[in-house]
Amino acid sequence: MAFLKYSLIRLALFVPLFALFVYLQLGWLLAALCAGMMAFAISFLFFQKQRDAATASIHQRFSGKAKPLRSAGEVDDADAEDRLVDEHPDVTVRTDSRPKDS
16 A cells, blocks of 8 residues: 555656646657656655655565465355365365366
């Protein structure tokens, strides 16, 4: 969430600056370049707390300590496997190997 908040702050800085530079007729490429650099500088100088929170959330996500993200289908499959194993203790579910294609 912190990464999204910081990204939205940067976007909120970039869009009006880009519009201003286009209005000043700098051209699309130069306007984007100038707006990007100014948005970077402003966010770097004034939004350190949000930047640090975004960095921490990204670090936590990619450090291997975060819970894996699973889709609804994967959660349903896991629940079905758990019910199967609970109802039939003699059944073994092997998730480390895939079935061979015939």
